[in-house]
Amino acid sequence: MTTSPAAAAVRRTTTAALARLEGSTPAPVARALIAAGAVLAIASAFLSWTWTARFPGDLTVTGYPGGLQWLTVATAVLLLLQVLAAYELPGLGSLAPRGHTVPLRWLALAAFATTWFTLIAISVELNGLVNLTTGGWIAGIAVLPALYGALALPGDRRPAAAPTAPAPAWQERLWVTLITALGLVLFTYGIDTSYGELFEGYLIAIAFSAAAYLKSGLFERLAALLQRQRPFALTAAFVAAALFPLTQNNDHDANVGVNILIFATVALGLNIVVGLTGLLDLGYVAFLGVGAYTAALVSGSPYSPFHNAEVPFWAAALIGAAVSLVFGVLIGAPTLRLRGDYLAIVTIGFGEIFHITVQNLDGTSGPKITNGPNGIPAIPDISVFGLNLGTAHQLGSITIGRFANYFFLMLIVTLIVIAVFSRAGNSRIGRAWIAIREDETAAEAMGINGFRTKLTAFALGAALAGLAGTVSAHVTYSVVPDPYVFAGSTPPNSAFLLAAVVLGGMGTVSGPLLGASLLYLIPEKLSFLQNYQLLAFGVALILLMRFRPEGIIANRRRQREFHQDEAELPTQGTEVDSVKLNLNQAGA
Incomplete structure (x- = not known):
C-alpha cells in the first residue's frame, strides 16, 4: 500500500521535530536541571507564598509547608526520586521498568501543574499576582527548568527491563502491606480535604503522577505482585478499609x-x-x-x-x-x-x-x-x-x-x-x-x-x-x-x-x-460542579474513550482488544523510532 505525499511530509516533519527536541540538551545537563528544579521547589515550600491568611491553608507561614504547598513537596519529591532512579541507584532502579524519560516528563508536568495551580488560585482568590511573596515566585520559577529538562531529555535507548524474579514471600507481603497503607493514606487525605482548592490540587497531583507510573510500567509490576499475593492482598485491603472510620x-x-x-x-x-x-x-x-x-x-x-x-x-x-x-x-x-x-x-x-x-x-x-x-x-x-x-x-x-x-x-x-x-x-x-x-x-x-x-x-x-x-x-x-x-x-x-x-x-x-x-x-x-455534573462527567467519558477506552483499571482481555496495534510495536529503541513506526503504519 502506497504512502500519500501529505502523510510522508507529516511523518518527516514530526520525526525531525522530535529529534531536534530530544537532542537539544545532553542527558546529564537535562537531569541536573530536573534535580535542581525539584530541590528548589521543595525548599520554596518552607517559605511563605502569600502575605495574608485569607487564602485557605494559611500559606503565610515560614518554616514548614501548609495546605497546597504539601502537594508541591510531594510531586517534587517523586520527581527527584525518579531522577535518581535514572542513575540506577540501589532500591530506585525499579521505579521505571520501561525507561525513565516518559515518567520524568509526566512527573515534571505534575510538579509544574500543581505549583502553578496554587499560584493562579492565590491570584484569583486575592485579586492579583501582587499577593505572591518570595516563596511563591521561587516555586513558580523552580518548576520551569525541571519541566524544560524533562522535555529536552533524550529518549530511552535501552531495552525495557525484563520481568524480575519473584522476591521471597515475606518481602512481597511487606510490599503489599506498604502499598495498601499508602492507598489508605491517599484516600484519607483526599476525603479529609477541607476546601475545594486543596482537593482540586490533589486531583491534579494524583492524575499526573498516576499517568507517570502507568507509562513507566511500575503499575504492571505492582499488579503482578498483587496477583501473586492475591489472598494476602485482599485481606490487607479489607483491613485498610476497616481502619478508615477510625482515622x-x-x-x-x-x-x-x-x-x-x-x-x-x-x-x-x-x-x-x-x-x-x-x-x-x-x-x-x-x-x-x-x-x-x-x-x-x-x-x-x-x-x-x-x-x-x-x-x-x-x-x-x-x-x-x-x-x-x-x-x-x-x-x-x-x-x-x-x-x-x-x-x-x-x-x-x-x-x-x-x-x-x-x-x-x-x-x-x-x-x-x-x-x-x-x-x-x-x-x-x-x-x-x-x-x-x-x-x-x-x-x-x-x-x-x-x-x-x-x-x-x-x-x-x-x-x-x-x-x-x-x-x-x-x-x-x-x-x-x-x-x-x-x-x-x-x-x-x-x-x-x-x-x-x-x-x-x-x-x-x-x-x-x-x-x-x-x-x-x-x-x-x-x-x-x-x-x-x-x-x-x-x-x-x-x-x-x-x-x-x-x-x-x-x-x-x-x-x-x-x-x-x-x-x-x-x-x-x-x-x-453540583449543577454541571452530567456535563463534567460527559467530558470525562469522552476523554477516557479517546485515551483509555478500557477504563482506568483495565480488564486484561479488553485491554488487548483495544490496543492490538500497540502490542505489535517493538519493546526497545528510542521514542523517535516508535513515532516513526506509528507514522509509517498510519501512512501505509
Whole structure:
C-alpha cells in the first residue's frame, strides 16, 4: 500500500521535530536541571507564598509547608526520586521498568501543574499576582527548568527491563502491606480535604503522577505482585478499609464513606449486566429503589402500612434482595430477547415506570403504600445482635459514630457482593456471559442458551442492587422517589452508575469501586460542579474513550482488544523510532 505525499511530509516533519527536541540538551545537563528544579521547589515550600491568611491553608507561614504547598513537596519529591532512579541507584532502579524519560516528563508536568495551580488560585482568590511573596515566585520559577529538562531529555535507548524474579514471600507481603497503607493514606487525605482548592490540587497531583507510573510500567509490576499475593492482598485491603472510620474525627467523612460503598456495591452489580454480559441497562437504579422501599416497608417505620410486621434486618435484607430478583426476572423475561439500543430503551422505560409508580402509590392516585413523593420517613436504625448501629460506641479512646457503624456493616455487604461477582465471573456461567458479550450469535451456535444466560445475569445484578438498597434505606432514615431516575443531580442514579462502571473498567472488581469513589467524591468536594455534573462527567467519558477506552483499571482481555496495534510495536529503541513506526503504519 502506497504512502500519500501529505502523510510522508507529516511523518518527516514530526520525526525531525522530535529529534531536534530530544537532542537539544545532553542527558546529564537535562537531569541536573530536573534535580535542581525539584530541590528548589521543595525548599520554596518552607517559605511563605502569600502575605495574608485569607487564602485557605494559611500559606503565610515560614518554616514548614501548609495546605497546597504539601502537594508541591510531594510531586517534587517523586520527581527527584525518579531522577535518581535514572542513575540506577540501589532500591530506585525499579521505579521505571520501561525507561525513565516518559515518567520524568509526566512527573515534571505534575510538579509544574500543581505549583502553578496554587499560584493562579492565590491570584484569583486575592485579586492579583501582587499577593505572591518570595516563596511563591521561587516555586513558580523552580518548576520551569525541571519541566524544560524533562522535555529536552533524550529518549530511552535501552531495552525495557525484563520481568524480575519473584522476591521471597515475606518481602512481597511487606510490599503489599506498604502499598495498601499508602492507598489508605491517599484516600484519607483526599476525603479529609477541607476546601475545594486543596482537593482540586490533589486531583491534579494524583492524575499526573498516576499517568507517570502507568507509562513507566511500575503499575504492571505492582499488579503482578498483587496477583501473586492475591489472598494476602485482599485481606490487607479489607483491613485498610476497616481502619478508615477510625482515622476520621467527624461523622461526615464516615457518611461519605458509607455512601461510596453503597454506590460502589450497586455499580459492581451493574458490572455483571454491562461489563460481563454486555447488556446496556439504563434503568438499573430502579432495583436499588426496590430494595430500599422493601426494607422501608418491613422495618417498622410508623409511616409504613406494614409497620406492625417489623422483621429483623437480616430478614429485611433477604426480602429486599429476593423482591429485587423477582422484579429482575419479571422485567428481563419479556425484554431480554431484544438487543442493543432496543434493550437500552426498554430498560429506561422500566426505570421511569418504577419512579412513576412509587409516586402514585400515595392513597390518592393509587393504594397508599409508598406515600407518594413524601416517601417513607422515620426508618429505625438497624440492631445487630443487640448492638444499635444508630448510637455511638467507644473503642478505647476512639468514638465510633452512627455512620462509622453503618460503614462496617456496608463493608461486609460489599465483601459479599465482591465474592458473588468473583465466583460468578470465574464460573461456567461467567464464561457464558463473556461469550455472549463478545458475540451472542456465535455463543448460541456453540450451544449456550442466550436468553436464559442473560436472564440469570439480569436477575443476579438486580438482587445485588436490592441488597445494597436495604442498607441504604436505614442510612438515610427515609426513602423517596427522587434519586431513582436515569439522570439526576445526585448519585446514585442510572447514568452515574453506568459512568462508574465505564470509567473504572468494565468486567473488573476494582474498576467500579474506583469509579464509584471518584464519581461520588468529586461532586461532594467540588460544590461548583453540583449543577454541571452530567456535563463534567460527559467530558470525562469522552476523554477516557479517546485515551483509555478500557477504563482506568483495565480488564486484561479488553485491554488487548483495544490496543492490538500497540502490542505489535517493538519493546526497545528510542521514542523517535516508535513515532516513526506509528507514522509509517498510519501512512501505509
